[in-house]
Amino acid sequence: MSDPICLINNTPDGGLVVCKEALEVLDQITQSVVVVSVVGLYRTGKSYLMNRLAGKQTGFALGSTIESKTKGIWMWCVPHPQKNDHTLVLLDTEGLGDVDKGDEKHDVWIFCMAVLLSSTLVYNSLGTIDNTALEKLHYVAKLTEHIKVKSKPKRGDETYNTSTEFMRVFPSFVWTVRDFTLDLELDGKTITADEYLENALKLKPEGDGPNNIRNKTRSSLRDFFAVRKCFVFERPASTKKMKKMDTLCDDDLDDDFVKEANTFCSYIYSSSKSKTLRGGRVITGRMLATLAQTYVDAISSGEVPSLDNAIDSLSRIQNSRAVTEAVDFYHSEMIKKVKFPTETQQELSDIHSAVEKEAISVFIKGSFNDVEQTYQKQLQTQLDHEYGELVTQNKEQSRKLSRKAISRMFGPLEEKVSVGTYMCPGGYSEFCIALETAVQEYKQEEGLGLMSEEALAAYLSEKSDIGRSILAADSSLTEAEQKIKEEQLKRDAVEQQNKYLEEEKKIQEQLIRDQQKSHEEHVNQLMIKMEEENTRNREEIQRTLDAQYKEQMRSMQEGLEEKSRKMQQEIDRLKQENQKKKKSCVIQ
Template identity: 65%
Template sequence: MITATMSSKGSKNEMPKPVCLIDNTEKGGLRICEEALQILDKISQPVVVVAVVGLYRTGKSYLMNRLAGKQKGFALGSTIQSKTKGIWMWCVPHPHKKDHTLVVLDTEGLGDVEKGDEKHDIWIFCMAVLLSSTLVYNSLGVIDNAALEKLQYVTKLTEHINMNMDAVEGEEACSKSTEFMRVFPSFVWAVRDFSLDLELDGKTITADEYLENALTLNKDDPQNVKTYNKTRSSLRMFFAVRKCFVFERPGNTKKLKKIEELTDEELDESFVKQATAFCSYIHTNSKAKTMRGGLVMTGRSLGTLAQTYVEMISSGMVPCLDSAVDSLSRIQNSRAVTEAEEFYLSEMTKKVQFPTETHQELSDIHAGVEKEAISIFIKGSFNDQDQKYQKELAEFLKKEYEMFVQQNVEESRKACRAIISRVFGPLEEAVMEGTYLQPGGYTQFCSERDEAAQLYMSEKGHGLMREEVLMSYLSEKNDVGRSILAADRSLSDAERKMEEEKRQNEALEQKNRYLEEQQKIQDQQIADLKNSHEEHVKQLTEKMEAERERSMEEVTQTLQAQMKEQERMMKEGFRQQSEAMQRDINSLRNRTQTRSDCIII
């Protein structure tokens, strides 16, 4: 049973077996599978995507099952017929990268004699390249000219994948092959049933050296050199990182018909060791899937990307990486805003108990919920140019918070008036009955009014408008107090004057307390706006910095690969091609100069 993390809140959904991601239509086209999209839609983590391609009946599925950490999963077969059709997907928790999901893609075997459709094979190969962060090419035997000719799909990539070649402002445009190298996955050649000794000119070599030697270009046979070099050159110019693993036969042929039922103890020891090294390398070195510029992909965005590419192909278009990014940006950012907004409203509604005793209490709840809402947007957003969508979210959060503040005020006033009505009720009844219209009545009125005011102030649940409502109420009753004072013949004129001044001073003190209360609220609201802006900038800065680092790593890796390739071209005698590469190298060097991205939230 496979347990795959598929939600932003860390809950786990089970994916017991692989599902089809891209299926074949009756007419030989491609279509996206809704079940796979629904699974990917729940994965908000970055995804490490490993796709395997190769000729049919070469054991690709078995290798992918081991990579997923399972004995069974992707369909295996013991006959000459291909089992896998289209592209199948299995999502599992990444064994080494925390909070990442490993997405393993098993593709339909290339060169299936029953299918006999080279165009279909090319699109399957292109989709594997476009969706993966590591591309595994699986083959049998040895890496020779015949094996490389079977990998001729790589030479078709420039015809079947497009990208906007306009340079970013301040940058010089690179060649198409160099731009491809920036965004293409790492390349791993898995050579199965390898029976030769890894030796060259009498010296032991590594599997990587074996691959690179096989990719050496030839300029001695002008008549056939173009055909000979085409696949080799494409592999060298498109894939900055190349790796090779050789595997001996797993065991005797009869047993291998049911290889998925065999334990490691029943397999050849060397094969098990080689398979373990392969899986360890993939798990350790495969990076999260990114688009050009260091834009990291989540499961959700991977699903949208796959759907976008399939729609392009189905409509007769050549998939364009930059157009896909634009489409993905609109879809992902709109959704990220909606989810952040819905989260904010839901959490605030659950957490805020109106009225809050102080504005600070509401402010603290808002700050915590807003921070998480911004985080939800930041994690879900994709290539938010000029922070258009984040500004939309910021405006929404500001407006909704103001509405919560206003509701808090109104609920506080409502609660305060209810308390006023209750604690001052007996006093109001006494006034209506004329209880205080007698000698000494004013003193009694003032005493009972002050007692009611103290009781009011001691009550809980006023909210932040306690002073305002009390001040307003007492102000409304001033005329009543004056009437009782005027009617109390036990007081001299001087005493009446003193009482009047005393009440005025009390009213002034109360007004000052009210103004202080309102000033605190106003100051806190200003602080809330400042803190909100700082939180937006903080989280955006962290994301942009991570993207900048990934982008620089991407450019640096491409630059190093290009410089290495240029040197190799010179050694192999391709001076003209080597010199032509210098322009791209210069452009890449310029891009390694750190640029400061503008944050305009």
């Protein structure tokens, strides 16, 4: 994409709508995506950071007035600078708290969409991280009201929709503080920007009154985002220059600002993970398009977006599409690579195996959450059918060419038979010589395919009575000689029939081997994908566990005993789930 386009637009009645053009762009992206969203109050320089990540000076609208430029959510897809097999999707969101808009609910949904779609969420603010700044980030505390892991948890699913489950699926969190003028010091010691953020998120002892209100946003940030990072940026340039930020190069900006901006970009490039859904399921661009549409549809209908509902919807759409694309790929590649008829079944089989392997790979890459392998079984059935059709076509083409060759090579013989040339003394020997000559010419003919023996056997069987008639009419042969010749005729017929049957047996045996090989290929590729997903799932759980351990330690240090006790319960539950995942991997 040379320029950003609108992904989610505002409707006149204050709702949201997904833009068709953006969906079409995402639909072409079959790579995994790293999705970075930026949110924050309007006129805080969010768009500049996104342009920087895109490696461009201009792109997302910057603006130099008090008016908010970005409306809805805008998208820019660019090649990932460090991951060749990934696309970097940058989402620039409408500024929160726009006085002209004055719609708190709309801001919450914009914030929720950024959380739902991204693998890294950047929150951009001005000045310092103080109580006022945290109060402006109150949208975080409302996430559990506007996002569900399961829309209707079943019995036994009580753990869903807890802060731990949100932590598992939410993006990493990066707070960028702009126009920062303070020294990073605490209690007389120099601290890092990350320590500055964590200190600002300290909770006060629980109880009624102001502390509960103060703790709410801080607690939500700590409970929902396992990975937190902070960058502080000095003012980039003078006020006069900043009005033309989209025209300034690095030499025109403050050196410390440029240095921090480069550090920020390097961190995003190296640390932002592929967008995944619960269970370590990686998302491609086209899947992201479906997710965006699913979430917006839920919001438009007045429902709370559910991650599991989105997974179910994505599974149906994506898996059906993956089957179709894999079958289409197989069909087009086989048509390109197979020249009918093949000389042997093995030749067709080798091409089939190679193309089928690629077709299965197309499905595996495009499939999503095919838990019971329902769609993969559909694929196997359809590929078996496609292959069966090609096998039939191959045979028919071979028969057709073989019959033409027989007609051409045995035609002169049949003409002589029809005028009685061989119905005379010694005629049978002449007939046999002519017949053998025609047979040898036929067998030397190239390009007749794997059914040439069958066609010859059928022809000779059909014409066997002619040979017997000529033999019976040959008065030069004694009765004993005629008997010997008759036996020879039968042996020749049986031998030719056996040749055909042997060829047919080889074909059937090869088809059985093809089925076995096909099944093994399906299983092998499925197992590789399952192992990759299990690995990512365990990493997801371990990441959450590590964050929970740290949070528990902090809670204990802050004297939050009840919070620490609840976190221990979540830690124990996650440990049990991790053990189950390890066992299920072995079982699979």
